[in-house]
Amino acid sequence: MDYSLGAVKVLIAQLQAAQEVPRTGGVTMSLGSLLFQRAWLQGIIVESPDQESLWLDDGSGVLKLVFVKDLKMPSWKPGMYVLVIGAYLFASTGVPFLKVHKIVDLSFYSNREALWHLEVIEAHQLFYRHSINGHSYDATTDDGLS
Numbered sequence: 001m002d003y004s005l006g007a008v009k010v011l012i013a014q015l016q017a018a019q020e021v022p023r024t025g026g027v028t029m030s031l032g033s034l035l036f037q038r039a040w041l042q043g044i045i046v047e048s049p050d051q052e053s054l055w056l057d058d059g060s061g062v063l064k065l066v067f068v069k070d071l072k073m074p075s076w077k078p079g080m081y082v083l084v085i086g087a088y089l090f091a092s093t094g095v096p097f098l099k100v101h102k103i104v105d106l107s108f109y110s111n112r113e114a115l116w117h118l119e120v121i122e123a124h125q126l127f128y129r130h131s132i133n134g135h136s137y138d139a140t141t142d143d144g145l146s
Contacts, residue, residue: 010040041063043082044078044080066100
């Protein structure tokens with residue numbers, strides 16, 4: 001895992017455009033020229049079809065969550081609003097999933113979903129916009145307004 005690549009704040013629908021990039025240090029994904037190994041998502045747990053995984057719905061899509069043994073706890077239930085950070089990967093069948101490294105219950109915070117969408121918009125405007133749109137970012141020439 002290359003920890004110099006921070007977790008990107010994204011919606012599940014945005015991950016559909018992610019592509020695997022060959023690199024040393026683990027599986028690396030790209031959205032345009034933005035490289036990442038971990039995605040930061042928030043949403044509602046919508047189903048738990050088995051003991052090994054849960055599904056997350058963020059309003060833009062649904063994604064399977066797969067837990068490492070240390071994190072799997074029986075307290076994660078459908079209807080909970082959670083923050084998850086993990087590696088965005090593809091199964092051998094080509095189906096995407098998130099290998100969860102961190103999960104936090106945010107169910108008790110009011111306006112959590114609206115604030116999350118604003119966080120994603122802000123992150124894209126400030127940090128990711130130029131990379132995702134295929135441009136390299138140059139802080140010396142960007143006034144942040146375009």
